Amino acid sequence: MKLNAGIVTEKLAESKAFYTSVLGFGVTFENDFYLLLHAPDNSSELSFLLPDHPSQQPLFQKPFAGQGMYLTIEVDHVDAVYEMITSKGIAIAIELRDEPWGDRHFAIVDPNGIGIDIVTYAPPTN
Numbered sequence: 001m002k003l004n005a006g007i008v009t010e011k012l013a014e015s016k017a018f019y020t021s022v023l024g025f026g027v028t029f030e031n032d033f034y035l036l037l038h039a040p041d042n043s044s045e046l047s048f049l050l051p052d053h054p055s056q057q058p059l060f061q062k063p064f065a066g067q068g069m070y071l072t073i074e075v076d077h078v079d080a081v082y083e084m085i086t087s088k089g090i091a092i093a094i095e096l097r098d099e100p101w102g103d104r105h106f107a108i109v110d111p112n113g114i115g116i117d118i119v120t121y122a123p124p125t126n
Helices: 012-021 078-087
Strands: 004-008 026-030 034-038 045-049 070-074 094-098 104-109 115-120
Touching: 012 026, 012 034, 012 045, 078 094, 078 104, 078 115
Parallel strands: 004 045, 070 115
Antiparallel strands: 026 034, 034 045, 094 104, 104 115
16 A cells, blocks of 8 residues: 545645755656655655646545645654755744654645654654
8 A cells, every 4th residue: 555645736836846846855747737746765655736627526626725734754864854954944833853752853834834744753762
């Protein structure tokens, strides 16, 4: 089984620019109403679809309302990713921090208002 999360949005171009230039995603497929991106290691995909497109069933036509969704991207070295992203001038929504349950992470927001938690998992310390 493979999961591809999809976001219905008018912001195809903005989403493509953000995910490719900020996070290093690649373009798997693209046409005038659909964009499929893949993570740098090809482990997962994320798609974007224009709202109200006549080729789609009503279930897939309403645009994302900007709340109630987040993505988590697990990385090996969160500090290095934090430095890379801040050097690009990307706004940080949650500053780099350690959590008592072991995560070291920070968060940014994509053009659609989706929070992206970038994390390195570690066992909790006592």
